[in-house]
Amino acid sequence: MYIVSRQSNIFEILIENVSTPILLLNKQLTIKFANKEAASLLNLDGTSLQNCTFIDFLHKGSFHLASRICDEGWQGFSTNHSRINLKTRDGKIRKTIISCVPIKLNGSIEFLQLNIADTTEMENIDQLRRKYFKRLEQEIENKEQQGKEMLRASILAIAALAESIDSYTYAHLERIRYYSRLIAFSLKETDKYKEIITDEYIDLLFELSPLHDIGKVGISDLILQKKGKLSEEDMSEMREHANIGGNALKMAGQYSKRPQAFAIAEMIARFHHQRWDGTGYPDVEINGEQRPLKGEEIPLCARIVTLADVYDALTSERSYKKPYPYDIAKKMILQDSTKHFDPEAVQAFFRKEKEILEVRKMFPDKPNEKNITEFDKNEFKLAERDSMYTTVLLNEKKED
Ligand SMILES: [Fe+2]
Ligand SMILES: [Fe+2]
Structure with a gap:
């Protein structure tokens, strides 16, 4: 004392x-x-x-x-x-x-x-314990991130393998996933979709959209690499790529711990050539009737990827066409909205013009690719005259 x-x-x-x-x-x-x-x-x-x-x-x-x-x-x-x-x-x-x-x-x-x-010692121990848990959490997060990146890289590699047959670029696959995510984000801003499109859904769309054409690995190289127009018979074989991809992903889903992810991947691969007006493919059995899907019967993920894929094809160079600039591609798609595309998805997409152009800049087909300002007006007029628009891309030999 x-x-x-x-x-x-x-x-x-x-x-x-x-x-x-x-x-x-x-x-x-x-x-x-x-x-x-x-x-x-x-x-x-x-x-x-x-x-x-x-x-x-x-x-x-x-x-x-x-x-x-x-x-x-x-x-x-x-x-x-x-x-x-x-x-x-x-x-x-x-x-x-x-x-x-x-x-x-x-x-x-x-x-x-x-x-x-x-409480000094106790708090020091507590602080150490908090630090330790934080580090542990960080490590788990890093491992999860690494796992995600591995998965993402594998998906891109597999998709690139399918696409490489018709010499599409890796950049095309990257742009598809970014455009798809952009459409989903923009749709989520509307009342109709704000509950349906979850963050997980957007992540899956981003991860899996590059797999849309994976079924092309099942199509003969003779058809994929054929110069000139495809015969009706070739076209019908080509159309099989949607079901080949869908079936492969369905089977993979049965062995997976992520069945929901594979279900989305399957829908994207199987239905990315469906059209809003019901004139796409493949046929599906509905109430005993074999027919293509139409309107909102087409799964949302497929409607989104279809739009992303066609927009990218329009704005990219192909062996049979020059790239169209943004404004022209937009005009072509708007003209085909309600026939080919979900009109709400189209509106949502073009609300994000700045981001769309940004994606193109991030993933150019060639290094130092410039914004497309010039294009062959005659070629466009020809397409316009023949009412080809997106059909020029969809029905011509490659079927993007
Ligand atoms: Fe396709
Ligand atoms: Fe594609």
């Missing part, structure tokens, strides 16, 4: 024998008594307490809170569990939890008793 004034009494003896650090303060917040636990906490010796105030041992960040609990104490209120940082005589910071109790002698408050719990 460190007694500044020599008024030892039973109360002081009690305090001395408590294993909790305790300070007694007078009205000037001078420390009148400190038991040996408190002295050890603050690194004090008996003499060094002379004329010390509680404020001398406060870390500056805790000053306001400490003043408040003392004020309340002098008004007769006890306070519990105030987190206060103390500064020891040798300058070390101790994290503590302090309870303040007013002590009455002869009917008036004479002292404030501060019961101190030193």
Whole structure:
């Protein structure tokens, strides 16, 4: 017990024998008594307490809170569990939890008793534990990210393998996924789709849209690489790529732990040549009738990828055509909206003009590709005259 004034009494003896650090303060917040636990906490010796105030041992960040609990104490209120940082005589910071109790002698408050719990070690351990968990969380996140990237890279590799047969570029696949995601984001902004299009749905669309033409691996190279127009027979074999891709992905889904992902991939591959007016392919059995899907019967993911794919084909160079600039491609698609495309998806897509042009810049077919400003007007007029528009791309040999 460190007694500044020599008024030892039973109360002081009690305090001395408590294993909790305790300070007694007078009205000037001078420390009148400190038991040996408190002295050890603050690194004090008996003499060094002379004329010390509680404020001398406060870390500056805790000053306001400490003043408040003392004020309340002098008004007769006890306070519990105030987190206060103390500064020891040798300058070390101790994290503590302090309870303040007013002590009455002869009917008036004479002292404030501060019961101190030193939580420094506990909080340090806690901090270490938090750091450790954070690092663990980060590592798990990194592993998941690596897994996702591996999956993404594998999907691109497989899709590129299918597309490489007709020498499409890797950039085409990247653009498809970005355009698809853009359409989904934009549709999500509308009342109709805000609940349906979830973040997970958008992620899956982004991951899986490059697989739309995976079924081309099942089509003969003779047809894929044939120069000139395809015969009706060739066309009908070519159309099989939708079901070949759809069936392959359906089968893969049966062995997967992510059946929902494969279900979306299957729908994209199988239905990306369906048309809004019901004149696309392949036929599907509906109420005993074999026919193509139409309108909203076509799964949303396929409607989105169809639009992304055709827009990219229109704005890219092919062996049989030059790229069309944005405005012309937009005009062509708008003209075919309701015939070929989901009109709402078309509107949603072209609300994002800035982003569409940005995607093209991010993934050009050739390095230093310039914005297409010139194009062969005669070629376009020819397409316009023959009402070919998107049909020029869809029915000509490659069937993008
Ligand atoms: Fe296709
Ligand atoms: Fe494609």
